[in-house]
Amino acid sequence: MSDTATIDPALREHVVETICALLPRVLKREVPDASEGTTLMDDLGMSSTTGLELVLELEDRLEREISVEDLGRDDFETVGTLASYVAGNLLDEE
């Protein structure tokens, strides 16, 4: 479980921006006005597998590995919840 108290706000903000930039690529359509509050499944109709594709794309873009051990469905609620999870679960660089 990610500990929100230890998340670097700048990193999280960077992840939010990266997710919004990646959404059209993963969903293969335009996603205007995506923001932190956009719900991934309800607003965008994202499936659980597309959600995992998004996480892999994020790894490529951030050039960091993301620990998915604790990644659950609730973390895919909104762009913001996913960003919190990702920012709190980046594995240390080798």
Add this chain to the structure above:
Amino acid sequence: MTTLAGIGTFVPEARVSIESYAEEFDLTPMQVRVFRRYHKLGSAARSDESLTGLLRLALEDLALSEEQRVRVRYVLYARTFPVVVPYPRNPLHDALAAVGLGHAQAFAVGQQACASGLLAIDLAGRLLAADGDDGLAIVLAGEKAFTGEARFVPETSMFGEGAAACLVAASGERDRLLAYVARLRGEFDGDLDEVAQEFQRIYHDALGEAVTAAVARAGLGLDDIAVILPHNVNQVAWQRTCKRIGFPLDRVLLEHVAAIGHVFCADAFINHRTAVERGLLRPGDRYVIAAAGAGRGATFSAMVFEH
């Protein structure tokens, strides 16, 4: 009390990789990576054997004694797909004739897709109990992955070929059936996107609920369960289900997911064989067999046994 008296399996050597599906099923390289990394599905088992051959090999592996063979009264063929060969072929009858079981009443059990194997065990036990004598039944499972639908489930799984034969008795020492729960969810009938999305949304909770309900019905808690023998749908589905019910993932036998794939209704029995070989099941251990089936409607099922 229904018992599993013996298990025979056949798992072919040949494999087909997820990468080889990319073109036919329109998978992007990223989707292939998701399959390998999160679903832990990399390949699936394939055989040159016909369906009759797959079933026959599992029956031969069961290695019935002559005394057992003549006592077999019912053979229930548990299937994921309602139709597996064109009429008038009948691989079930052909396989039984080949191993000297032509005298048994043989029929298919379906309608619960990949959860039909558990239904067949329950049904076999009830048929034998109603007869009230020393008759035996065999539950057979395993199919050919030959149509697109029988090879690949989009975003979910790869089907593997193989077969299992399970000897069922109405009483005996091993493995005793303690409880069975099957949750039928008829609302998930249909191919609409909204239905599929809702199915995905409730999948882990529903599968977890079936497991915990079966364990409770057996008068046990999850701490009493030595191992879960899952359907090999994929790893991430079990990861999420386990997280919801608080069961350690390392006590779910998932090692076959990556190599042989989802062997229709035969997964649980193939996994059982592996669990016994690995020493994961010792005499007296309680374990769960669990499966979810989706086709015309969905079924979430779990059985608790004592080894």
